[in-house]
Amino acid sequence: MDDRARTDARARDEADPLARRRDAFDLPEDLIYLDGNSLGPLTHASRARVGAALNAQWGRGLVGSWNTAGWMDLPDRVGDRIAPLIGAGPGQVVALDTLTLVLAKAVLAALDLRPERSTVLTDVANFHTDRYILDAVATRAGRPIRVRALPREDLAAHLDDTVALVMLTHVDFRTGEMLDLAGVTAQVHAAGALMVWDLAHSTGAVPVDLRGADADFAAGCTYKYLNGGPGAPAFLWVAPRWQGVAANPLPGWLGHARPFAFEPAFTAAPGVRGFVTSTPSILALAALDGALDAFDGVDLAVLRAKSLALSDEAIALVDERLPGQLDLVTPREHARRGSQVSWRHPDAYGIVQALIARGVVGDFRAPDIARFGFAPLFVRHVDVVDFVAHLVAVLEGGEHRDARYALHQAVT
Numbered sequence: 086m087d088d089r090a091r092t093d094a095r096a097r098d099e100a101d102p103l104a105r106r107r108d109a110f111d112l113p114e115d116l117i118y119l120d121g122n123s124l125g126p127l128t129h130a131s132r133a134r135v136g137a138a139l140n141a142q143w144g145r146g147l148v149g150s151w152n153t154a155g156w157m158d159l160p161d162r163v164g165d166r167i168a169p170l171i172g173a174g175p176g177q178v179v180a181l182d183t184l185t186l187v188l189a190k191a192v193l194a195a196l197d198l199r200p201e202r203s204t205v206l207t208d209v210a211n212f213h214t215d216r217y218i219l220d221a222v223a224t225r226a227g228r229p230i231r232v233r234a235l236p237r238e239d240l241a242a243h244l245d246d247t248v249a250l251v252m253l254t255h256v257d258f259r260t261g262e263m264l265d266l267a268g269v270t271a272q273v274h275a276a277g278a279l280m281v282w283d284l285a286h287s288t289g290a291v292p293v294d295l296r297g298a299d300a301d302f303a304a305g306c307t308y309k310y311l312n313g314g315p316g317a318p319a320f321l322w323v324a325p326r327w328q329g330v331a332a333n334p335l336p337g338w339l340g341h342a343r344p345f346a347f348e349p350a351f352t353a354a355p356g357v358r359g360f361v362t363s364t365p366s367i368l369a370l371a372a373l374d375g376a377l378d379a380f381d382g383v384d385l386a387v388l389r390a391k392s393l394a395l396s397d398e399a400i401a402l403v404d405e406r407l408p409g410q411l412d413l414v415t416p417r418e419h420a421r422r423g424s425q426v427s428w429r430h431p432d433a434y435g436i437v438q439a440l441i442a443r444g445v446v447g448d449f450r451a452p453d454i455a456r457f458g459f460a461p462l463f464v465r466h467v468d469v470v471d472f473v474a475h476l477v478a479v480l481e482g483g484e485h486r487d488a489r490y491a492l493h494q495a496v497t
């Protein structure tokens with residue numbers, strides 16, 4: 086059975102237009118890495134770009150590299166490379182800070198644009214950091230703001246004329262459920278509110294069309310499917326209609342129109358650049374810039390088709406080989422699925438750890454979810470077959486109940 090499934094999978098890999106993209110990554114041949122949704126792997130281009138930034142630019146060019154190596158506008162150039170992946174135009178995206186901070190900026194800026202409204206809606210299942218920062222910035226908006234975290238199916242019923250903005254994550258980090266970006270944005274706009282999207286689990290994994298959806302603000306991190314490296318800078322998209330209108334709540338000199346005029350008052354640089362606060366992290370941006378090479382020339386429709394094929398294959402094989410043993414929490418419907426598949430199991434942590442011991446890397450999300458990301462640039466069809474074979478072996482052999490897995494590590 087496995088031989089037949091592997092042969093078929095090998096044939097799909099042969100025919101895969103993205104198969105050679107795996108060569109861009111520094112991944113061992115036999116590693117099955119299904120955690121690109123948490124930390125994307127290192128690319129050869131990142132290594133080279135960081136090496137150049139370290140040795141030639143910082144090492145030899147020293148402070149002159151701010152001018153000669155284009156360091157000053159690296160946040161904008163990297164932003165412009167992310168833009169096509171999220172349906173944004175040039176000059177609309179900038180790479181900066183990290184995601185939690187960028188969300189704070191976007192939410193405060195959006196609240197200023199709806200001064201007569203006092204409610205913010207979010208999803209009760211939203212990622213914790215999104216909820217923490219939302220609650221915190223709401224107390225600093227200069228007026229009383231009520232944050233309501235609701236089950237996502239109840240949000241529409243609460244879209245009244247007090248709602249200033251809605252902040253949602255497009256693809257759920259636990260279940261992999263994908264929301265209707267355009268449909269939700271239209272509903273929010275119909276209520277006169279603004280839409281802030283978190284694209285952490287979308288960017289580089291599923292096609293996103295921010296301009297088509299006519300959203301207001303969006304932010305995402307770049308160390309997941311964009312493979313920018315641990316703690317890589319985040320990005321911010323501001324709709325063209327809000328550029329020059331929305332203000333950075335944390336202005337700093339690197340977002341000033343003339344940073345080296347050392348003027349006493351802040352004047353924002355044009356466009357989204359005004360949201361930059363501090364000196365860009367050049368080595369981190371160099372790693373991200375290199376990582377983005379892997380996306381050059383990739384047709385997002387092809388990327389999406391492969392992502393869905395991989396996750397379909399994983400779901401079908403688990404259904405067939407392990408009936409009734411794992412509880413699928415990811416939607417089967419394509420339109421509602423991101424690029425990961427999650428199953429619930431009381432021993433999910435042990436399952437993930439036993440798989441890691443076998444060279445299959447996924448992750449665990451409390452309380453009981455085993456999560457596997459299918460990053461289409463480097464995951465092969467044969468990896469899916471091998472992943473499920475290992476999963477069957479783990480469960481049949483009771484490896485997940487090993488006493489070693491009773492205690493959870495700090496990062497799961």
Ligand SMILES: *Cc1c(COP(=O)(O)O)cnc(C)c1O
Nearest residue numbers: 183184185212214254258285306
């Ligand atoms: C990964 C992730 C984050 C991470 O935020 P950082 O500030 O980069 O640590 C935030 N929100 C969501 C939805 C995420 O998936």
